[in-house]
Amino acid sequence: MRTRLIRTSACAGWVLAAAVMATLGGCAAGPNPRDPLEPFNRKVSEFNQGVDSIVLKPAAIVYKNATPPLVRTGVSNFFGNLRDFWSFVNSTLQFKLQDAVESLARFQVNTMFGLGGIIDVASELNIERHKEDFGQTLGRWGVPPGPYLVLPFLGPSTMRDTLALPVDYQGDLLRKVTPSAPRDALYVLRAIDARANLLRIGGVIDEAALDKYSFTRDAYLQKRQAEIFENKHDDDKDGAEPKDGEIPPLPDDGPAKAPAAGQPQPVPAR
Amino acid sequence: MNRRMFGQWAATVALAISAAFAPLAQAADEAPDAMIKRLSDEVLGAIKSDKAIQAGDTSRILALVDSKIMPNVNFARMTAAAVGPAWRQATPEQRAKLQEEFKILLVRTYSGALAQVDDQTISIKPQRSAPTDTDVVVRSEIRGRGDPIQLEYRLEKTPGQGAGWKIYNLNVLGVWLVETYRSQFAQEISAKGVDGLIAALAERNKTNANAGANTSKKG
Numbered sequence: 001m002r003t004r005l006i007r008t009s010a011c012a013g014w015v016l017a018a019a020v021m022a023t024l025g026g027c028a029a030g031p032n033p034r035d036p037l038e039p040f041n042r043k044v045s046e047f048n049q050g051v052d053s054i055v056l057k058p059a060a061i062v063y064k065n066a067t068p069p070l071v072r073t074g075v076s077n078f079f080g081n082l083r084d085f086w087s088f089v090n091s092t093l094q095f096k097l098q099d100a101v102e103s104l105a106r107f108q109v110n111t112m113f114g115l116g117g118i119i120d121v122a123s124e125l126n127i128e129r130h131k132e133d134f135g136q137t138l139g140r141w142g143v144p145p146g147p148y149l150v151l152p153f154l155g156p157s158t159m160r161d162t163l164a165l166p167v168d169y170q171g172d173l174l175r176k177v178t179p180s181a182p183r184d185a186l187y188v189l190r191a192i193d194a195r196a197n198l199l200r201i202g203g204v205i206d207e208a209a210l211d212k213y214s215f216t217r218d219a220y221l222q223k224r225q226a227e228i229f230e231n232k233h234d235d236d237k238d239g240a241e242p243k244d245g246e247i248p249p250l251p252d253d254g255p256a257k258a259p260a261a262g263q264p265q266p267v268p269a270r
Numbered sequence: 271m272n273r274r275m276f277g278q279w280a281a282t283v284a285l286a287i288s289a290a291f292a293p294l295a296q297a298a299d300e301a302p303d304a305m306i307k308r309l310s311d312e313v314l315g316a317i318k319s320d321k322a323i324q325a326g327d328t329s330r331i332l333a334l335v336d337s338k339i340m341p342n343v344n345f346a347r348m349t350a351a352a353v354g355p356a357w358r359q360a361t362p363e364q365r366a367k368l369q370e371e372f373k374i375l376l377v378r379t380y381s382g383a384l385a386q387v388d389d390q391t392i393s394i395k396p397q398r399s400a401p402t403d404t405d406v407v408v409r410s411e412i413r414g415r416g417d418p419i420q421l422e423y424r425l426e427k428t429p430g431q432g433a434g435w436k437i438y439n440l441n442v443l444g445v446w447l448v449e450t451y452r453s454q455f456a457q458e459i460s461a462k463g464v465d466g467l468i469a470a471l472a473e474r475n476k477t478n479a480n481a482g483a484n485t486s487k488k489g
Contacts, residue, residue: 032453129417203481204379204383207378207379207474207478207481208375208376208378208379209454210451210454210455210457210458210470210471210474211454211457214453214454214457215450215451215454218449218450218452218453218454219445219450222444222445222446222449222450223443223444223445225444226443226444226445227444230444238407238422238424238441238446239407239422239424239439239440239441239446239448239449240405240424240439
């Protein structure tokens with residue numbers, strides 16, 4: 001059910017985005033060149049926040065109160081371990097061989113010695129986690145992020161990362177779980193686990209932001225850029241201020257963490 | 271005898287004076303990464319030994335920030351960068367207010383994170399700048415439970431006696447602080463001017479303070 005939901009919502013995002021683009025037609029981009037669909041995106045953000053406050057956040061709170069921390073850590077580790085395998089594939093596609101070796105080692109060690117990924121033995125052994133998804137791989141290959149896009153249910157993304165979602169979905173090991181009932185339960189558990197991990201952050205964005213939408217967008221695009229070009233820092237420019245009158249260059253890249261398909265990008269905690 | 275005593279006294283005084291000035295000289299020559307390391311350790315140490323800060327006492331955190339962190343930050347430059355071109359037209363009073371409100375906003379935002387410090391350690395990554403550079407990035411990593419958190423600082427070397435390195439931008443997990451505020455500030459300024467931005471910041475701080483008071487009453 002989750003699967004279908006994700007698929008539908010990703011599709012809906014596309015259709016809607018295309019429709020909005022068509023109506024905007026030639027009429028110039030909004031004030032922010034990276035976010036020509038701002039009015040549409042703001043509506044979707046509001047919608048996502050509504051969904052979060054009615055469904056996801058309450059579910060995450062119940063889950064957090066009902067399960068001991070050790071169980072929750074095990075659940076996070078289990079999903080993280082499945083993710084490590086997809087990170088291995090994507091690191092390989094990006095020719096980040098060191099990272100690929102480490103991700104594969106993590107996956108093997110945790111699957112074999114960590115009870116199928118429930119115990120994160122690899123981190124105890126100081127094997128670092130490198131999160132990679134197909135959107136990052138495309139970015140590494142030189143595909144530009146395109147306009148910022150807020151997807152229904154999934155949250156912040158970009159055109160490129162939305163295009164990458166179906167591939168991430170194919171590479172999601174949870175998809176291989178055959179009877180659909182336990183698989184869908186796992187999808188739901190993953191969403192709740194991800195949201196529960198954000199509860200601690202609480203209302204940080206609410207407190208820090210003057211405009212939550214712009215704050216999320218600007219942070220997200222920067223973070224995504226940093227994830228893709230993690231080793232290519234520009235010491236002369238990163239975080240330096242723009243020259244007088246120059247419009248600050250927007251990060252050349254999209255969103256934080258294109259969610260692995262099936263894993264909703266939780267709306268920022270409140 | 272007297273002469274010897276005087277000699278001893280003079281030596282002691284000389285020692286005391288050089289000891290008093292040594293940190294200054296050291297601060298001026300201190301490498302940026304060494305400074306960040308020292309500062310991080312001092313702040314973490316101060317938090318670990320202060321129950322009030324761990325409980326989220328904003329005034330204590332503000333005091334810590336003012337005494338330990340702010341002397342090493344060029345906050346005027348940071349605020350100016352976030353405000354953008356409108357900074358040049360702002361009056362000195364407006365600039366002072368912008369800095370004050372922006373500082374409170376940031377301190378409140380980070381106080382929640384600071385209150386959660388327990389067994390974390392800081393490691394500084396190898397420095398890539400040349401010793402002659404006057405504008406550098408220092409990369410550090412906070413390690414504790416969960417995934418490590420990357421923290422980067424952009425620093426400038428300010429000329430003059432005892433000035434040394436000053437932080438003017440901060441990056442948490444790939445997100446630069448100043449850049450994240452720039453378009454929000456620009457939005458406010460284009461809609462309501464510099465005073466509108468000051469008012470919006472003050473309003474946000476007021477709401478945050480009230481919300482904080484409510485949660486601490488509940489908790």
